[in-house]
Structures are given as C-alpha cells and as structure tokens.
Amino acid sequence: MDMIPVTIALVAGYVLGSVPFGLILTRLAGPGDIRNIGSGNIGATNVLRAGSKPLAALTLLLDAGKAGTVAFLVNHFAGSPYGLFAGAAALIGHCFPVWLGFRGGKGVATFFGCLLAMAWPVGLLTAAIWIGVAAAFGMSSFAALCSALAAPVFAFFLGRTDISIMAAVLAVVIFVRHKQNISLILSGTESRIGQKTHRQS
Numbered sequence: 001m002d003m004i005p006v007t008i009a010l011v012a013g014y015v016l017g018s019v020p021f022g023l024i025l026t027r028l029a030g031p032g033d034i035r036n037i038g039s040g041n042i043g044a045t046n047v048l049r050a051g052s053k054p055l056a057a058l059t060l061l062l063d064a065g066k067a068g069t070v071a072f073l074v075n076h077f078a079g080s081p082y083g084l085f086a087g088a089a090a091l092i093g094h095c096f097p098v099w100l101g102f103r104g105g106k107g108v109a110t111f112f113g114c115l116l117a118m119a120w121p122v123g124l125l126t127a128a129i130w131i132g133v134a135a136a137f138g139m140s141s142f143a144a145l146c147s148a149l150a151a152p153v154f155a156f157f158l159g160r161t162d163i164s165i166m167a168a169v170l171a172v173v174i175f176v177r178h179k180q181n182i183s184l185i186l187s188g189t190e191s192r193i194g195q196k197t198h199r200q201s
Contacts, residue, residue, distance in 0.1 A: 009089065017070070060109050064116070084118060091173065114170075115151060
C-alpha cells in the first residue's frame with residue numbers, strides 16, 4: 001500500500017473532520033459557546049438543547065457532510081481503502097479536534113456521513129436504526145449506540161467486509177465518546193431529545 005495517498009487521506013480527513021460546525025454556528029447565531037450548554041458537546045443534539053432546531057439540523061448536515069465529502073472525494077480519486085481512511089479520520093478529527101484541545105463531538109453524524117458516502121445502503125439502514133430507537137426511547141445517545149452496533153452487522157451481511165471492519169473500529173470510538181451517556185442511561189437519568197439542560201459548573 002502506497003503511504004503517500006494514505007497520509008493524504010488521513011490528513012485531509014482529520015483536518016476537515018475537525019471543523020467544529022456546531023460551535024461555529026451557535027457563536028455566529030447568538031447562543032454563545034455551545035460547550036457551556038447542556039452536555040457541553042459540540043454536536044447537533046446539544047445544539048438542539050440550546051433551543052434552535054434549524055441550527056441543530058444544519059449542524060447535523062454539516063457534520064455528516066464533512067465526513068461524507070472527504071470520504072467520497074478520496075475514494076473517487078484514489079479508490080478504496082483510501083476513502084475509508086479519510087472517512088474514519090474525519091470522525092477522529094470531529095471527536096478529537098486539535099483546535100479545541102482534542103475535546104470535540106461524539107462522532108455520530110460523521111459516522112453516518114462516512115457510511116452514506118462509502119456504502120449508502122449501509123448508511124440508510126444504520127440511520128433507520130437511529131430513527132427507530134430514538135422515536136421509541138427518546139434518547140439520542142441510546143439510538144447512537146444501537147446504530148453503531150448495527151452498522152458493522154449490516155455491512156457484513158451486505159458483503160462489504162471492508163466497511164464492516166471500519167464501522168466496527170469507529171463504533172468503539174463512539175462508545176468511548178458516549179461513556180458518560182452509558183452511565184446516565186443505566187441510571188435512568190439520561191436527557192431526552194430536545195430537552196433543554198444547563199451544564200453544571
């Protein structure tokens with residue numbers, strides 16, 4: 001494997017993935033630093049807690065789009081597995097952005113974006129799991145964990161072993177980023193979708 005395209009894919013993915021759209025949008029729109037609201041996360045769910053559905057939807061689209069865009073472009077010009085590397089690096093960049101002291105989001109939207117770009121049937125099935133679980137239980141975090149578990153399985157049974165391996169690795173990252181949410185789910189105190197909360201100092 002040629003290390004030059006690997007390096008380009010990883011760097012491009014990380015840099016684009018590390019752009020904190022949720023933080024940028026909320027600062028521009030007025031709510032302030034999203035890290036001081038709700039969970040302190042920079043993703044769409046916490047933007048929604050700030051009280052803006054349009055900003056939350058835009059954050060979701062941009063966070064998914066940055067991973068999907070870099071994965072698609074690298075895959076188009078360099079082929080697989082370089083597109084997978086770029087998409088995975090975008091998720092790592094989103095979760096651990098150097099610009100924010102490596103404290104970023106939880107990677108769910110970027111996960112969906114990467115899957116949709118690399119294997120859209122897997123992405124759609126995974127998104128359907130998120131929607132179904134979120135509708136049934138009202139918890140974005142629980143829906144994210146369930147969809148992260150389902151994605152490698154869907155990819156495997158659809159004959160995309162490469163996607164399955166990537167999704168399994170990224171699912172581990174998502175679970176690590178949701179460590180606190182898992183504790184809250186188990187204790188029955190996890191926030192519901194759309195619930196406005198204020199971060200405790």
